[in-house]
Amino acid sequence: MSKSLDRYERQILNLLQADASLSTAAIAAQVGLSPSPCWRRIDRLEREGYIRSRVALVDRAKVGLRAQIFAQIKLNAHGRANLDEFTAAIRDFPEVLECYVLMGSVDFLLRIVAEDIEAYEKFFFEQLSQIPGVQEVNSTVALSEIKATTRLPIPGAEGRHTR
Numbered sequence: 001m002s003k004s005l006d007r008y009e010r011q012i013l014n015l016l017q018a019d020a021s022l023s024t025a026a027i028a029a030q031v032g033l034s035p036s037p038c039w040r041r042i043d044r045l046e047r048e049g050y051i052r053s054r055v056a057l058v059d060r061a062k063v064g065l066r067a068q069i070f071a072q073i074k075l076n077a078h079g080r081a082n083l084d085e086f087t088a089a090i091r092d093f094p095e096v097l098e099c100y101v102l103m104g105s106v107d108f109l110l111r112i113v114a115e116d117i118e119a120y121e122k123f124f125f126e127q128l129s130q131i132p133g134v135q136e137v138n139s140t141v142a143l144s145e146i147k148a149t150t151r152l153p154i155p156g157a158e159g160r161h162t163r
Contacts, residue, residue, distance in 0.1 A: 005050070007157075008031050010157040012031060014151075015031070016054070017150065017151040017154075020055070024042065027042070060113055067114045067141065068113055068145065069111075069114065069140065069142070070109065071110040071137055071140075072102075073106060073137055074105070074106045074134075074138075075107045075108075075135055078133055081133075085132060086108075086131055086134075087099070090131075095114055096110050096112050097111045098111040099111075
């Protein structure tokens with residue numbers, strides 16, 4: 001974490017991760033600032049990219065995306081030379097929520113959502129496996145979700161508002 005963040009800014013980030021709809025006044029009260037300095041800190045955090053965006057977290061099952069799949073992708077030697085093509089293709093698939101480059105026996109790890117296994121099968125055969133350079137795809141279906149969070153454990157964010 002950047003040393004340029006003071007304890008108020010760390011607390012502000014922690015609060016916004018829990019509820020981005022909080023008003024500046026509510027945040028200010030919880031961290032012990034008046035609204036104006038609190039707003040300036042939030043504005044700085046946004047301008048400097050600490051806060052990338054404020055979003056609503058949608059329940060995927062309630063919108064009909066009941067299947068969650070983790071796919072390990074291995075590219076062939078030719079595919080590795082065209083990483084830009086692979087990453088561009090992945091970015092265009094709304095089903096792919098996350099994509100990570102890995103070190104080890106596979107090249108990428110993807111988190112994918114679909115309405116059901118049949119929808120994933122269609123996505124797999126018609127899109128994912130058709131990307132040039134894909135040698136192997138190992139898919140693992142998540143049976144249930146034990147923990148899922150977007151909240152980062154910000155060092156030094158302990159304050160009056162705990163959890």
